[in-house]
Amino acid sequence: MSSLGRLHLITDTRPGRDPLTVVRAALAAARADLVVQVRVEDSATDREAYDLTRRVVALCTPYGATCLVNDRLHVALAAGVAGGHVGADDLPVGAARRVLGPTAVLGATARDPGTAAEAVAAGASYLGVGPCHPTATKEGLPPPIGVPGVRAVAEAVDVPVIAIGGVTATHVPALRAAGAYGVAVVGALSTAADPGRAAAALLEALTC
Ligand SMILES: Cc1ncc(COP(=O)(O)OP(=O)(O)O)c(N)n1
Ligand SMILES: Cc1nc(C(=O)O)sc1CCOP(=O)(O)O
Ligand SMILES: [Mg+2]
Numbered sequence: 350m351s352s353l354g355r356l357h358l359i360t361d362t363r364p365g366r367d368p369l370t371v372v373r374a375a376l377a378a379a380r381a382d383l384v385v386q387v388r389v390e391d392s393a394t395d396r397e398a399y400d401l402t403r404r405v406v407a408l409c410t411p412y413g414a415t416c417l418v419n420d421r422l423h424v425a426l427a428a429g430v431a432g433g434h435v436g437a438d439d440l441p442v443g444a445a446r447r448v449l450g451p452t453a454v455l456g457a458t459a460r461d462p463g464t465a466a467e468a469v470a471a472g473a474s475y476l477g478v479g480p481c482h483p484t485a486t487k488e489g490l491p492p493p494i495g496v497p498g499v500r501a502v503a504e505a506v507d508v509p510v511i512a513i514g515g516v517t518a519t520h521v522p523a524l525r526a527a528g529a530y531g532v533a534v535v536g537a538l539s540t541a542a543d544p545g546r547a548a549a550a551l552l553e554a555l556t557c
Contacts, residue, residue: 353454353475353509354384354415354454355531356548361486361539362403368401371421371538372408374545379552381413386434386456386533388419400428400535402428417456422448432456434477460494462505469506477533478502480514481524484524490514496527503528518547521554531555 357380360368375383380459380483387402398421406428409416418425418433422445423435432454435445449455457473459465465476480493493514494501503510516524516532524532532551541547 352380353531354382356382356552357384357386357513357531357533358538358548359386359388359419359533359535360395360405362401363489365469366539368539369404369408371544372405375538375548376408376412376414376542378545378548379414382552382556383409383412383548384417384474384531385409385414386417386419387424387430388535390420393461395421398424402430403413406430415454417454425449425453432474434458436477442468442471442473456511459502460491460498461505462501465506467501469508473508475509475511475530476502476506477511477513478529479512479516481512482515482520484515484536498522499524499529500527519551521551525555528548 358375372385385405388403389398402418406416416430418430420439422433434456436458446455453512455473456475456477457468459476460479461467478499480490482493499512511531511533512524512529512534516534517537538544538547
């Protein structure tokens with residue numbers, strides 16, 4: 350079975366957010382079960398992405414947690430992280446696999462079974478599947494696919510399915526029953542009054 354962590358925290362770098370404080374709290378709760386995906390605003394420079402990634406790596410390493418980089422695979426390679434995540438506007442999955450190499454963790458966004466199967470054939474080692482539920486974190490997404498949409502993808506592939514989009518701990522049982530291996534969240538941790546407690550609740554729901 351995959352050793353990929355089940356709780357994926359995607360950094361919230363919007364103005365006024367404090368991503369490293371959230372990462373620290375989540376690591377204390379989820380330890381090696383945490384995957385931190387460094388995702389910066391499109392307007393951020395590569396230097397800013399690299400600097401944030403290096404700081405996240407320094408936090409993750411003592412816990413054995415995994416760090417990935419969203420979109421910017423050159424930053425992932427330069428920072429020495431475990432891999433990256435790509436979607437429809439990024440490098441194609443096959444090209445991303447060539448960039449990262451055969452053993453890297455490579456996530457791909459898939460919203461339907463056909464796209465999911467193609468991504469796996471091209472080298473994706475996990476899939477980000479959503480949006481499961483409405484979310485205010487990202488604009489321009491298609492309508493939510495819901496739990497049935499996650500199930501349809503999970504039934505079509507044999508790599509871990511990470512459900513994303515408006516996910517909170519209360520959604521996790523249904524998503525797991527639909528075949529999700531884990532979840533990826535922004536707001537459930539970055540807007541929580543107590544991110545450590547929120548991470549513990551998500552992890553408990555994912556592993557109970
Ligand atoms: C785990 C996970 N799933 C989906 C996404 C979305 O990636 P993408 O479609 O490339 O959109 P951006 O995040 O780049 O705006 C993700 N990042 N992680
Ligand atoms: C970055 C991203 N990608 C999505 C997709 O469906 O591809 S949903 C999303 C935002 C997830 O944030 P939250 O947990 O706050 O809803
Ligand atoms: Mg992307």
